[in-house]
Amino acid sequence: MSNVDNFIDEVTEEVRREQLLRMMRRYGWIAILLAVMIVVGAATNEFLKAQERARAQALGDAMLNAVESSQDPAERAEALAAIAAEGDAKAVVDLQAAAARLNAEQPGEATGLLESIAKGGSAGLLYQQLAQFKALLIATDMPAAERRAGFEALATPGAPFRLLAEEQIALIEAETGDTEAAIIRLQALLEDNEASAGLRRRASQLIVALGGELSAA
Numbered sequence: 341m342s343n344v345d346n347f348i349d350e351v352t353e354e355v356r357r358e359q360l361l362r363m364m365r366r367y368g369w370i371a372i373l374l375a376v377m378i379v380v381g382a383a384t385n386e387f388l389k390a391q392e393r394a395r396a397q398a399l400g401d402a403m404l405n406a407v408e409s410s411q412d413p414a415e416r417a418e419a420l421a422a423i424a425a426e427g428d429a430k431a432v433v434d435l436q437a438a439a440a441r442l443n444a445e446q447p448g449e450a451t452g453l454l455e456s457i458a459k460g461g462s463a464g465l466l467y468q469q470l471a472q473f474k475a476l477l478i479a480t481d482m483p484a485a486e487r488r489a490g491f492e493a494l495a496t497p498g499a500p501f502r503l504l505a506e507e508q509i510a511l512i513e514a515e516t517g518d519t520e521a522a523i524i525r526l527q528a529l530l531e532d533n534e535a536s537a538g539l540r541r542r543a544s545q546l547i548v549a550l551g552g553e554l555s556a557a
Contacts, residue, residue: 399429403436413443431463435471447478454478466500473501476508488512503535507543514550523552530555
């Protein structure tokens with residue numbers, strides 16, 4: 341019986357090998373195609389990453405050259421404006437140009453650049469809201485109610501500059517004489533888990549300056 345069993349096992353194994361060979365001949369090209377696609381995909385991904393790194397480096401070099409091109413902030417702003425960029429990269433360049441315009445005592449031009457970022461739509465939400473926040477900071481001629489409305493739009497839950505906008509609202513409340521509301525808002529900032537150490541320190545100092553009291557905790 342053992343010889344018969346061995347013979348059956350050998351035949352069975354031979355049949356399996358034959359079936360496997362037939363399947364490889366019939367479908368083996370699929371495995372080869374998949375392997376080629378994986379290799380090509382990986383190579384393409386690395387190529388795109390290298391291109392992105394090269395673009396980022398070129399942009400950084402161009403911005404550095406523009407900043408170092410002159411001691412005059414207005415001329416630096418002009419040099420930055422000449423840099424070709426799109427999307428978030430364009431927003432970064434324009435933010436630097438706006439800072440240069442402020443240093444050149446050209447708040448109107450700086451505001452124009454910031455508003456173009458905030459309302460242009462090509463930059464990501466983070467850069468749009470950062471530009472809007474900076475534009476409100478330098479809008480000293482804007483009525484307090486309008487500035488407050490602008491900061492309130494940036495203080496919605498989950499917004500990237502929510503806590504900084506809340507701080508500015510508290511300052512506007514103090515500016516307009518609503519000291520109690522300002523202190524309450526600042527105390528809420530102290531209790532917010534997302535508040536940075538610097539923000540907590542400023543909030544504490546302002547509470548004391550407004551005549552409020554800090555909790556014992």
